Amino acid sequence: MGADYALMILSGDKTIEYRSWSTTYRGPLLICASQKKIEGTMPGYANCVIDLVDIKKTGPREYEWMLGDFHAIEPFPVKGRLHLFDVPDDKIIFHPEVDDKSQPSEEVWYDYQRKYLEPHIYWPTKK
Numbered sequence: 001m002g003a004d005y006a007l008m009i010l011s012g013d014k015t016i017e018y019r020s021w022s023t024t025y026r027g028p029l030l031i032c033a034s035q036k037k038i039e040g041t042m043p044g045y046a047n048c049v050i051d052l053v054d055i056k057k058t059g060p061r062e063y064e065w066m067l068g069d070f071h072a073i074e075p076f077p078v079k080g081r082l083h084l085f086d087v088p089d090d091k092i093i094f095h096p097e098v099d100d101k102s103q104p105s106e107e108v109w110y111d112y113q114r115k116y117l118e119p120h121i122y123w124p125t126k127k
Helices: 003-011 106-120
Strands: 016-019 027-032 045-059 062-077
Touching: 003 027, 003 045, 003 062, 027 062, 062 106
Parallel strands: none
Antiparallel strands: 016 062, 027 045, 045 062
């Protein structure tokens, strides 16, 4: 998915993902951003894990993927692929202190952002 949409899921601003295909899978889903460089995003990185709770068919080849709880991770580089794919579990390092269910304070969330997200944010260099 685009790095901008992946970041919107990470921030909680996007709770529905629109796809042209469905799956019977429900459960934890690693959100990976495409390699396309978009300013202020983390292109080519796994951003977070989100619970895929349901999929609703809204039209021919139109599906709404309903996203649930957010699970914070340490972002890591991922070569994306189409559709669902496996990533070794040992690459995913969770940070439950920042998860939806822990309702982190602003300070805890800021520390997580500063330490784990900001180093991977793409900012183009000025020429």
